[in-house]
Amino acid sequence: MHEEPAIVVDHITRKFGTFTAVNDVSFNVKRGEIFGFLGPNGSGKSTLIRVLCGLLAPTSGAGKLNGLNVVDDIETIRQTIGYMAQGFTLYDDLTAKENITFYGMVYGLFRNRLKDRTDAVVDLVGIEDYMDRQAGALSGGWKRRLALACALLHEPTIIFLDEPTAGIDPVARRELWDLLFELADQDVTLFVTTHYMDEAERCTRVGYIYMSNLIALGTPSELKQIPEVRPPGTRRFEVDAQDITRVHGIFKRWEPVRDSTIFGATVHALVEETLDAEGIRKQLRTNGIEARLVREIEPTLEDVFVTLTRYHEARDEERMVS
């Protein structure tokens, strides 16, 4: 029983009319894991979470939480899961405190128990000073923290967080992740979607969904080893220079470079094994660019996802043509 995964996703498909938002997705999440669920906008992340929370019925396939089926046993499941939606879904006109009290009552907490749990979650997310403010008047970060407080009230063993850190400042982001680790330590299972790569790196395991299909699954280090990301006979370089866009342009037209992507202030290039740092510097110099830095790197998770996305895009195009 203890070995049973906290979350089982078993060939789940969800359609909206003829459109398939989640296509035959399967994976497991173990108890106490922080599972990072990534993918471009509209790839089906929120939809899968909603299916697992019983908010949408799966078109086919099955989901299990703590061994219970998300369709048949949903009412039993509800007491044990927490959900923090992508948007703000608490009541704007209720104060933070009233929102917490309301959700406490919904979860069957009253009197002393309600007070204890309120104190606990308020302390956990650090929202004491804002308790009497109407939720609608809180800033984005405090709204998220309040939502998290409400989702934690009933001590769920599985928590779904849909982009919990979207639009909040770096300090708040770090604090929130510290909180998530704390929860995972207490054997709470966390299912988190995010667009931030540094957050993905911190997850126990990561799934990547693209156009409704799960195309990668594993620990961050496992993902960096997959063949599509490291084609045999290639190396990966990071290049820093004054004019990044031009470097990128040159790479695009240069034979030995298989792939080039701009990452903030640097360019990541996948090149033929035969090429070395000096070769790259020389090529740039002939184009009148002095590189500040050229070094070989391991692929980052972002490299992984960008490569996988390109790879599948190309495959889809081929399929369209044929």
Add this chain to the structure above:
Amino acid sequence: MFRGFRAIIYKEFIHMRRDPITIFVALVIPLIQLIIFGYAVDMDVKNIPTVICDQDRTAESRALPSSFENTGYFHVLYEVENPDDVYSRLRSGEAKIGIIIPPGFGDDRFASTPTQAQVLIDGSDITVANQALNIANAIGLRVSLTERARQIGVENPDEQMPLEILPRLLFNPTMKSANFMVPGLIGVLLWIVTVFLTAVAIVREREKGTIEQLFVTPLAKLAFIVGKLMPFAILGMIESAVVLLASRYFFGIPINGSVILLAFLIVPYLLTGLMVGLVISTIATNQAQALQFSAMTMLPSVILSGFMFPRASMPFIIYVLSFFVPLTHFLEIVRGIILRGAMWADLWDETLILVGFFSFFLTVAVKRFKKQLG
């Protein structure tokens, strides 16, 4: 079954306190409507503006307009020389009735030869036209009869008519249309509070996403529904009381039947409205749609129920359709109790029909309402 009910009530109570607009809509708008229907839409025809063209100018010709004015229904506003001016007054709407007395009228009357006076009626206002026509005919008849009676030697012919009909209007003795409209208004206003407010309140939660958070909790479906509807049920009852008080003390409409019976019989109608609102909330995806759908139920309620137009004069097919409008049956109840002093024995059938409507919409709502999105 009712898990989380207390929580919903707690929250709804705060909503109401923070958003007095709902209460405003529920209590002030009815009063405005009450005044519109009670005063402005006065369908009683009194003091119809009248224009006279007396081309005869004799004692007899002057007696005729007086007998019109004495009825209380006509008010002579203009006296003109030329029959053409009568037309222009009617055309411009300044007068609704024109009386033209031709030259020689007095001589003819004196000589007791048959004579005529012309009464022109503006037919564009049917209510006014009908009433004017009836009264004008009645005056003609009465004057002729008295005249004939006097000729055959009856003294005081006015008091010795061979047959006098003694009409007595029961239940609405003063023939005020407010008496007819205002009780019906309770039905219309209740429909607004229940259907509109319920549909919008639930769809708002859907639109804002708050329902998404709520539906992942163990909250019971029934607790949500009942908790959400309860405030509107209470508002509906308060509103009915306000309208009833206003109609009693403002318009002086006596309540002939039992207020307690009325309070009980409002319930099935109120519940029907709440269920219709709930059904709409499961169909509409946003508040604008919810308003539209609610408005769509409003039209048949007002037009078909007999609120404004008597059902008896409806074409057969419309009459049949009107049976399927809940307000039709509630109007029977509310007018019955207030105006006719009707009792349970007179109203149980209408009540049963409303209970039927409620059960039907309840079934549909429960079937359609799921703790899910989309």
